[in-house]
Each structure stands twice: as structure tokens, then as C-alpha cells.
Amino acid sequence: MTSGLGGFAPKYQQIAEALRRDIQEGRYQPGERLPAETALAERFKVSLPTIRQAVGVLRSQGIVESKHGIGTFVRQDHRLERRSRCRYGRARSDGKLLTSHLRHDIVFAGTEQAPARIAEAMGISEGTEVITRRRVLYDKETNTPEEIGASYIPADIARGTFLEKRDVVPKALFLCVEDLSGKRYHHARDQWIARSATPEEIVTLGLPQGGHVMHVIHTARAEDDTVLEVSESIWPADRVTIIDEYLIDQEANVPDVPSQI
Amino acid sequence: MTSGLGGFAPKYQQIAEALRRDIQEGRYQPGERLPAETALAERFKVSLPTIRQAVGVLRSQGIVESKHGIGTFVRQDHRLERRSRCRYGRARSDGKLLTSHLRHDIVFAGTEQAPARIAEAMGISEGTEVITRRRVLYDKETNTPEEIGASYIPADIARGTFLEKRDVVPKALFLCVEDLSGKRYHHARDQWIARSATPEEIVTLGLPQGGHVMHVIHTARAEDDTVLEVSESIWPADRVTIIDEYLIDQEANVPDVPSQI
DNA sequence: GAACTCTACTCCTCATTAGGAGTTGACGAC
DNA sequence: GTCGTCAACTCCTAATGAGGAGTAGAGTTC
Known part of the structure; x- marks a missing residue:
């Protein structure tokens, strides 16, 4: 199935991009917890593995950090x-x-x-x-x-x-x-x-x-x-x-x- | 299901580690193509997504590079x-x-x-x-x-x-x-x-x-x-x-x- | 011989389902 | 009040299935 409306990029990349924008524009503050994966799956109307893949992109970029059993948090980039x-x-x-x-x-x-x-x-x-x-x-x-x-x-x-x-x-x-x-x-x-x-x-x-x-x-x-x-x-x-x-x-x-x- | 025998790490990490060793010990030479994902899945007796996750680890480490429709290749690390x-x-x-x-x-x-x-x-x-x-x-x-x-x-x-x-x-x-x-x-x-x-x-x-x-x-x-x-x-x-x-x-x-x- | 088509192979995306494991906080027993 | 238990929540691992898309090479046609 193609994503149909709008984007040509894979869904998980579109979602990663959307979340990244949310973070950069301050809708999720550094240190704050992101909505749970299940909640994100519902919000973006995709399955859980797709959400996990999207969050994985942000993780690999050092933008967020996941803690088992707790949640996914926005990292503060202090150099x-x-x-x-x-x-x-x-x-x-x-x-x-x-x-x-x-x-x-x-x-x-x-x-x-x-x-x-x-x-x-x-x-x-x-x-x-x-x-x-x-x-x-x-x-x-x-x-x-x-x-x-x-x-x-x-x-x-x-x-x-x-x-x-x-x-x-x-x-x-x-x-x-x-x-x-x-x-x-x-x-x-x-x-x-x-x-x-x-x-x-x-x-x-x-x-x-x-x-x-x-x-x-x-x-x-x-x-x-x-x-x-x-x-x-x-x-x-x-x-x-x-x-x-x-x-x-x-x-x-x-x-x-x-x-x- | 836990991995049962042997390792305590997740399967995909064990597989990534095994492949990494194969590469470091020269069983797969730089530039060479790795076996197809389906072949690896058979070799390691796991499902395809698990193999993809394992290969993804190596990709994110810059050890291998995947080309759509062609295969996954060992990168040469020339600095x-x-x-x-x-x-x-x-x-x-x-x-x-x-x-x-x-x-x-x-x-x-x-x-x-x-x-x-x-x-x-x-x-x-x-x-x-x-x-x-x-x-x-x-x-x-x-x-x-x-x-x-x-x-x-x-x-x-x-x-x-x-x-x-x-x-x-x-x-x-x-x-x-x-x-x-x-x-x-x-x-x-x-x-x-x-x-x-x-x-x-x-x-x-x-x-x-x-x-x-x-x-x-x-x-x-x-x-x-x-x-x-x-x-x-x-x-x-x-x-x-x-x-x-x-x-x-x-x-x-x-x-x-x-x-x- | 040259160009084209078609097929087989590759990796990529995505949905669904199931269970495991760590953390937190509310509740109840003491 | 203090402690322990337990339920609810979180992310993590993994299997299965289906289809999409890019590439290369064999075969065919011209």
C-alpha cells in the first residue's frame, strides 16, 4: 500500500519528520516525555512497528532517548x-x-x-x-x-x-x-x-x-x-x-x- | 519467547555480532555482497524482520551498506x-x-x-x-x-x-x-x-x-x-x-x- | 549484433499479533 | 506511617504475511 495522500516518503520517515518538527518548534520540550508509542500509533493512524521505526530514526539521531518501561524523552543537546x-x-x-x-x-x-x-x-x-x-x-x-x-x-x-x-x-x-x-x-x-x-x-x-x-x-x-x-x-x-x-x-x-x- | 540456548542478548544483536565477526575475520571481504536477507534468515533460523533489524545495526555502524534491489555489501573503512x-x-x-x-x-x-x-x-x-x-x-x-x-x-x-x-x-x-x-x-x-x-x-x-x-x-x-x-x-x-x-x-x-x- | 521485454532476485515498507520486561503508583495489610 | 503487593503503563523483542520497487540478466525479437 502506498501512503496515498500527500507524501512520497515512507510513512515512518514522514512521522519521524513530523515529530522532529514538533520537538524543534517546542511542542515537546527537552526532558519531556513523548506520548506513548500506542498513543502515537493512534494519532498517526499507523501500526505500532511503524511508530517504533519512526522513533528509532529520532533515537539514532540523538534527538530522543527511550527508557524501557518509562517512556521516550526529548534529549537536550548540550555540547x-x-x-x-x-x-x-x-x-x-x-x-x-x-x-x-x-x-x-x-x-x-x-x-x-x-x-x-x-x-x-x-x-x-x-x-x-x-x-x-x-x-x-x-x-x-x-x-x-x-x-x-x-x-x-x-x-x-x-x-x-x-x-x-x-x-x-x-x-x-x-x-x-x-x-x-x-x-x-x-x-x-x-x-x-x-x-x-x-x-x-x-x-x-x-x-x-x-x-x-x-x-x-x-x-x-x-x-x-x-x-x-x-x-x-x-x-x-x-x-x-x-x-x-x-x-x-x-x-x-x-x-x-x-x-x- | 526468550532466545533459549546460549545468549542473553536479543537475537538480532547476537546475529549482528556474528555477522560483524564474520566481516572482521575476513569471511566477507570489503566490497563483497552478503547473503540475501532470506538466506540469512534461513541460516540463523529467525524471521526476516529480525534479520533486517540485525543488518540495520551494522548499517548504522557503517559496517555494511544496502542497495535496494541489489544486495548488502561490506563497506571498506578508508579514512x-x-x-x-x-x-x-x-x-x-x-x-x-x-x-x-x-x-x-x-x-x-x-x-x-x-x-x-x-x-x-x-x-x-x-x-x-x-x-x-x-x-x-x-x-x-x-x-x-x-x-x-x-x-x-x-x-x-x-x-x-x-x-x-x-x-x-x-x-x-x-x-x-x-x-x-x-x-x-x-x-x-x-x-x-x-x-x-x-x-x-x-x-x-x-x-x-x-x-x-x-x-x-x-x-x-x-x-x-x-x-x-x-x-x-x-x-x-x-x-x-x-x-x-x-x-x-x-x-x-x-x-x-x-x-x- | 543491438535493442527490447520479461523474469527472478534483491531490499523496502507496513499491518497484525503475541508475549516479555522494566517502572511507577495506588492500594491494602501490618 | 511503613512496607509490600499488584495492576497499569511503558518500551522491547519477535513471528508472519503481503505487497512494492529497484536491478540484473536471460531470452527474444528485430
Whole structure:
């Protein structure tokens, strides 16, 4: 059966579009519950699976969130701003973390075999042992998880040190690594990707099924190019905006790589 | 009915997981067609809608792509590297674009009312007229769309100039703007977000339903802080990796904003 | 050989039906 | 008042059936 009157798009898409408009025009406020699926089915005069398919579209777009047994709610799209650099700064070498509004939860510290993506960033072969420190960062007020993070330090720098202990470090991690290695952080390479969340990330970050994450792998090197630390951070993709502010250096050498004009 | 033997996850998730493993372990190669849905339904001994739901999971993760009337195919996950800065560089002021391997298709040039996000970046009110140049970039070899882009130039700089004409500009756009404004590009602010694609983006970039994009808004200013240009670029999220290489300046002032440690 | 048609195959849409599982709030027993 | 029970409500999973629409290839006709 075709939809007959009006639209040429499938019914479920028309319904998704109608609901999306309702939300954008404020008929359903952020945080508010949508009518039950059965009610929507009646309102749009379609069957329940069609409604579910329509709501599924909105879910996959992060516009609404369904809670089993409770209802479907309009999500508020709050994006937190994140600086893309600004990881370091001796201005804060008092030991105060840059992220003091977040609660740091160190979930693991010890020796691990480097996963492929980290090994590649470090320039070592997959499975080589590295010292790993994993953390989850929570908003202190709302107590919601905001970030999954991990730092990987080469074994020859950190093996047998306090970095293998699951304690809070006395000062910013990079300062500890500088002390232990005798070298200073000099240059870095950040690698950003957006991808769909893994099942573990969905659980840890409280994401909806099929949610996406922003994933950055940060490789910090000394002046002699040895890797001092690889760290990664993972955020819910729809809760962050990455901000990067910089001076334009028109004289800089331009690598011959793809880039937008 | 519960799934009975073995798994505790829903059937469709188990099937999605099984297929995902098959793909990752190479039993289905990139570009290859998956068995038809009816065949899969028989193999997994479930009904067709359940198979469709399972395949839908893989689709939403960008692992496979379905083509109506043809079949479902394993996508190859090629991410192109993009430099996050490197927009400028007089080293190339011969006029050669940084993106010479891409075909630039200027789809619009003229006066428009600034959309909200652009107005905010420019510090003007929504609806103010700006000179807009929209483009779509195609890979010269495969002829596939790789990027949607647009540049917005304040009317007092570009109104009545050749920038309103839908022609290729004689040299890099920022050099034209510098000539017209009499000011030089000095500093910039980039704003990255990952979000789900709009219907237009899905069509233009050839994305699967529910695909995601990486969206950057780039605001370039002169030394006196006036905005010279706001430009935006949109890529398929699963086809790009953003690369950022830089020197670490530990003495820099650290803004008091959220940031990973 | 070239163009057309027709068929078989593919994925897509939608209705109907059934039961499972989590949450909330009202009610009654204590 | 407090606690536990239970019913009503919510979303979730799954099967079945029917038809629609796009594609490719075999076969036929010219």
C-alpha cells in the first residue's frame, strides 16, 4: 500500500519528520516525555512497528532517548566545549589538574599489551608491554560520566614506578613522565575520529544504543622524537564541541596532504 | 519467547555480532555482497524482520551498506587524513589550491542571509546578509563527493565584487579576501562537531540513511579581531581522520576551560 | 549484433499479533 | 506511617504475511 495522500516518503520517515518538527518548534520540550508509542500509533493512524521505526530514526539521531518501561524523552543537546590542545601548561604545575571540575576515577593502572591503535601511534609492535592508566571522568555535580580516558607510557620509562599503582599521581601526569624519563614534552600529534560507540563505551558513558563517540589519540614526543606518552580520550559525540584557537602562520610549510581550502 | 540456548542478548544483536565477526575475520571481504536477507534468515533460523533489524545495526555502524534491489555489501573503512590547520600558506600563493587532487564544484555564489551558526561565529545577528560561496569537492579519480564546503564573507568586504560570481577565483580565496579587505588573516578559531547528517547531506555526499558527518566551522580574523571569513567543511564522519601536529608550549596561558588531562 | 521485454532476485515498507520486561503508583495489610 | 503487593503503563523483542520497487540478466525479437 502506498501512503496515498500527500507524501512520497515512507510513512515512518514522514512521522519521524513530523515529530522532529514538533520537538524543534517546542511542542515537546527537552526532558519531556513523548506520548506513548500506542498513543502515537493512534494519532498517526499507523501500526505500532511503524511508530517504533519512526522513533528509532529520532533515537539514532540523538534527538530522543527511550527508557524501557518509562517512556521516550526529548534529549537536550548540550555540547560542552573542549580545547583541542591545552593539555599542558606549567602555569598549572602546582599540580592542579586542568579538569578540576571533573571527578577522576582511575579504573586501572598497570602493565598491559598495547592495543593496535596505540602500538601504531607509539611506533612499536602490537602486544608490546606498556604501562597503562585508565580513567573515567565524571561531572562532579550531575555525577554523569563525561569521558573515558587512558594514558600509555613506554615500559622503559614507567615500569616499576608509582605510575603502575592505582593511586592519584602527585602532579599532572606529564610532569611525572618528564621526571621519570629525564626528557621534556616537545611536540605532539593528535588524531581525531568520530565513530560509533563500542558496547563497553555505551555502558560506561551511558549512551543510547548505536550512539557515536569522538575519539582522540594524542601522541606526545620529546625533542629527539622518542614517544613519552600516548593518551586517548573518548567523549559522547553529541555532547562535545572541539575548539581550536590559533595564530595563522602563512609562512609555514604546507605538507602536501588533503586539506580544505 | 526468550532466545533459549546460549545468549542473553536479543537475537538480532547476537546475529549482528556474528555477522560483524564474520566481516572482521575476513569471511566477507570489503566490497563483497552478503547473503540475501532470506538466506540469512534461513541460516540463523529467525524471521526476516529480525534479520533486517540485525543488518540495520551494522548499517548504522557503517559496517555494511544496502542497495535496494541489489544486495548488502561490506563497506571498506578508508579514512582519509585531514590536517586540521594548514588552510593557509603563502608557500602556495602561486594560486594552486591545497586540495588540487579534488575537483572543486562551486554550486552557489552570491548574497544570502547568514544562518544561525554562521551568524554566531561572525558575531552578527541571524539573517544579516553575507556573501556566500558554496562548493562540493569530488575525488578526481573516483568522482565521489568527499566534502561539502562553504565560505561566508562579510558583506562590507565582498559585496559587489567578483566573489559574488559563480566563477573560480583567480587565487586562494583567503588571498582574495585579504586584497579586498586590506587586512591580513591573523588568527582563527575552529569549532568541530560530529553529528548525524541532514537529508541534504545524505544526498549530496551519498551517505547511508542515518550517516554521520564531521562538521567544522572555521572563523578567521584580522589582527584587530574583525572577522574576515567564516568557512565550514562537512565530511562523512567515517571517512576522515583529523590530524593535528604541533609544538607543545608549556609556558602558554591555559584558559580555564574543560580539557582532558 | 543491438535493442527490447520479461523474469527472478534483491531490499523496502507496513499491518497484525503475541508475549516479555522494566517502572511507577495506588492500594491494602501490618 | 511503613512496607509490600499488584495492576497499569511503558518500551522491547519477535513471528508472519503481503505487497512494492529497484536491478540484473536471460531470452527474444528485430
